[in-house]
Amino acid sequence: xxxxxxxxxGSNCDHDCAHVFRNVLGQYVEMIWHKETLxxxxxxxxxxxxxxxxxxxxxxxxxxxxxxxxxxxxxxxGGGMVIGICNGFQILLEAGLLPGAxxxxxxxxxxxxxxxxxVENAATAFTGSCESGxxxxxxxxxxxxxxxxxxxxxxxxxANAQIVLRYCTPDGKVTPEANPNGSLDNIxxxxxxxxxxxxxMPHPERCAEEMLGNEDGRxxxxxxxxxxxxxxxxxxxxxxx
Amino acid sequence: xxxxxxxxxxxxxxxxxxxxxxxxxxxxxxxxxxNVRVGKYMELDLDEKDKAKAEVEVRQMCEKxxxxxxxxxxxxxxx
Numbered sequence: 001x002x003x004x005x006x007x008x009x010g011s012n013c014d015h016d017c018a019h020v021f022r023n024v025l026g027q028y029v030e031m032i033w034h035k036e037t038l039x040x041x042x043x044x045x046x047x048x049x050x051x052x053x054x055x056x057x058x059x060x061x062x063x064x065x066x067x068x069x070x071x072x073x074x075x076x077x078g079g080g081m082v083i084g085i086c087n088g089f090q091i092l093l094e095a096g097l098l099p100g101a102x103x104x105x106x107x108x109x110x111x112x113x114x115x116x117x118x119v120e121n122a123a124t125a126f127t128g129s130c131e132s133g134x135x136x137x138x139x140x141x142x143x144x145x146x147x148x149x150x151x152x153x154x155x156x157x158x159a160n161a162q163i164v165l166r167y168c169t170p171d172g173k174v175t176p177e178a179n180p181n182g183s184l185d186n187i188x189x190x191x192x193x194x195x196x197x198x199x200x201m202p203h204p205e206r207c208a209e210e211m212l213g214n215e216d217g218r219x220x221x222x223x224x225x226x227x228x229x230x231x232x233x234x235x236x237x238x239x240x241x
Numbered sequence: 242x243x244x245x246x247x248x249x250x251x252x253x254x255x256x257x258x259x260x261x262x263x264x265x266x267x268x269x270x271x272x273x274x275x276n277v278r279v280g281k282y283m284e285l286d287l288d289e290k291d292k293a294k295a296e297v298e299v300r301q302m303c304e305k306x307x308x309x310x311x312x313x314x315x316x317x318x319x320x
Contacts, residue, residue, distance in 0.1 A: 057307070104257060108258060148254065
């Protein structure tokens with residue numbers, strides 16, 4: 001599979017994401033500078049973590065207008081698989097590819113630690129290799145992970161199973177104590193209604209190989225590759241997007 | 242024309258920064274302050290003499306970039 005990793009000025013998790021796909025999972029990876037406007041032949045796009053544009057104005061607020069985002073939007077509109085991690089999630093929110101917005105962490109602290117997240121929806125292209133209710137240990141590192149949306153949108157997301165990951169205790173209980181940043185409904189990761197775009201605050205690329213002592217994050221990437229393989233095997237129907 | 246823009250969190254959005262500042266004020270002995278909310282102030286020079294046109298432009302800037310209208314509201318002065 002051919003994976004594109006977008007690099008904005010200030011992105012700093014791009015190489016970790018590329019490393020997982022290329023060296024751990026043996027895929028072809030292309031680094032995409034944010035000024036590129038043509039994306040060809042990609043199977044999936046990664047918007048990595050970091051501090052695009054220094055988080056100036058609001059995190060992700062300026063990156064969402066980078067030239068590459070037009071092509072990313074088209075790719076997503078056509079059903080292409082997009083994963084936004086941390087700053088990538090923030091950019092997807094600002095770009096309107098996912099609903100809601102990020103607020104400053106309730107504690108006002110930048111929080112950098114392992115957390116536990118519960119897989120609320122194991123039927124997505126990003127969690128297919130997980131069990132429903134499985135608990136993953138994945139690190140977070142952010143100051144603006146306090147997810148917010150209005151009650152109407154939240155209800156729709158819940159009805160649509162768009163909430164994919166929620167902060168929980170090590171044994172899978174979703175409690176206020178397990179919520180590191182005040183995020184609404186302990187939300188750590190969501191997908192769009194069509195299910196091809198995911199945004200998640202934790203960093204699965206930091207725990208995707210045995211040498212690092214934690215491989216839970218690898219499940220997200222393996223799920224993506226499995227979904228892509230399955231999609232390739234389906235005969236394309238006339239008129240399908 | 243100069244545009245002065247204030248961007249603030251919408252009412253009802255939790256503002257932990259405001260709360261932290263409120264507590265700090267209280268510790269300093271300012272017991273009369275409540276509901277501290279923190280916002281952004283921006284100013285820019287607009288090369289437009291027509292106030293109506295300037296207003297349209299500034300509003301578009303706010304809607305598109307300067308404010309995230311999911312969580313923020315804005316007001317501006319033109320002069």
